[in-house]
Amino acid sequence: MQNINWEALGFDAYTTKTLIQARCIDGKWQPITETDNFSFTLDPFACMMHYAISCFEGLKVFRQKDGKVAIFRPDENAKRLKRTADFLGLPAPDEAKFFDMCERCVKANLEYLPPYGHDASMYLRPLLIGTKPKMQLTPPNEVLFTIMCAPVGSYYGGKMRSIPAVIPLNYDRAAPHGSGGYKVAANYAGTFKPYQIAHDQGYTELLFLNSQTHEFIDEFGSSNFFGIKGDKYVTPLSDSVLPSITNKTLQQVAEDFGMTVERRAVPYQELSEFEGVAACGTAVVLLPVSRIDMKPVLEEPAVSHHFEYCKDAEVNPTIKKLYDRIIDIQFGNVEDTHGWCHIVEGI
Numbered sequence: 001m002q003n004i005n006w007e008a009l010g011f012d013a014y015t016t017k018t019l020i021q022a023r024c025i026d027g028k029w030q031p032i033t034e035t036d037n038f039s040f041t042l043d044p045f046a047c048m049m050h051y052a053i054s055c056f057e058g059l060k061v062f063r064q065k066d067g068k069v070a071i072f073r074p075d076e077n078a079k080r081l082k083r084t085a086d087f088l089g090l091p092a093p094d095e096a097k098f099f100d101m102c103e104r105c106v107k108a109n110l111e112y113l114p115p116y117g118h119d120a121s122m123y124l125r126p127l128l129i130g131t132k133p134k135m136q137l138t139p140p141n142e143v144l145f146t147i148m149c150a151p152v153g154s155y156y157g158g159k160m161r162s163i164p165a166v167i168p169l170n171y172d173r174a175a176p177h178g179s180g181g182y183k184v185a186a187n188y189a190g191t192f193k194p195y196q197i198a199h200d201q202g203y204t205e206l207l208f209l210n211s212q213t214h215e216f217i218d219e220f221g222s223s224n225f226f227g228i229k230g231d232k233y234v235t236p237l238s239d240s241v242l243p244s245i246t247n248k249t250l251q252q253v254a255e256d257f258g259m260t261v262e263r264r265a266v267p268y269q270e271l272s273e274f275e276g277v278a279a280c281g282t283a284v285v286l287l288p289v290s291r292i293d294m295k296p297v298l299e300e301p302a303v304s305h306h307f308e309y310c311k312d313a314e315v316n317p318t319i320k321k322l323y324d325r326i327i328d329i330q331f332g333n334v335e336d337t338h339g340w341c342h343i344v345e346g347i
């Protein structure tokens with residue numbers, strides 16, 4: 001057993017024991033391999049490095065109350081990976097291979113799975129990259145699919161609290177009719193610098209509007225957006241938003257609580273009408289937002305709009321209720337009535 005302080009875990013890269021890999025060459029998947037070598041060897045012309053032929057997934061594994069080990073909604077991640085791979089012109093593992101490799105990764109790295117009773121889990125990071133050395137702009141016939149994992153705590157450290165966000169109008173996340181709705185690596189590249197600037201100014205999250213008109217809310221840089229208005233759960237409907245599995249889960253949970261779910265265009269002016277606003281995703285789970293500033297130019301001090309929900313660190317009670325339910329399902333504290341937890345057998 002590893003000597004890990006489970007309470008002190010953040011959300012970051014981690015070298016565990018084993019990587020699970022499979023290559024697909026000329027449309028034919030090679031046998032799955034397990035390796036403790038955490039270094040890749042790639043041809044310097046490999047297309048993932050020059051042309052961002054790279055996509056990934058993120059899902060979590062939980063040690064549940066009764067000792068079972070559950071992967072949360074891996075069928076949804078397998079489906080989304082296939083969708084993204086299709087977008088890039090890459091072959092994707094089918095659901096059976098995806099499940100098999102996820103389970104192998106969990107079993108081979110079991111000592112890194114946080115025990116029940118800590119707010120911690122194991123994050124699985126499946127990665128699909130074009131390894132073929134090539135200059136032409138056509139899909140590669142050689143890809144590598146790897147699953148790695150990391151023990152993780154909360155994304156922004158510590159217990160649940162609300163955080164300030166900024167809308168940086170001089171940065172867009174994804175082009176109209178572009179790659180925003182897919183989990184491609186390139187979507188994240190353009191957010192590193194504005195994230196750093198925002199963090200230096202005391203904001204935790206970036207909230208992006210639709211690139212074409214800047215009229216509607218798309219999503220945060222790391223997660224989806226939802227707002228609470230009375231008994232309504234409101235979340236943007238947009239082709240440029242990554243279809244979040246956490247958001248889909250929360251919509252069901254909200255309906256289970258008798259709330260009405262609205263998936264529609266959300267004009268940014270509506271930010272003034274929400275009682276609570278939050279970011280949601282596998283990594284952040286659910287991150288309530290205390291206030292949002294809109295800045296015409298992120299680097300400059302001027303704020304054109306300001307929206308306030310609660311004091312920093314406070315949490316809207318409906319958002320807390322949604323969070324508690326999702327966590328309780330994941331850790332097996334309540335019945336999994338929707339069949340979201342995939343139990344890994346033989347552990």
Ligand SMILES: Cc1ncc(COP(=O)(O)O)c(C=O)c1O
Nearest residue numbers: 222223224242244245246281282
């Ligand atoms: C840009 C973006 N939006 C939304 C999400 C949330 O998706 P999911 O709930 O499937 O993790 C993620 C990933 O966590 C993301 O990177």
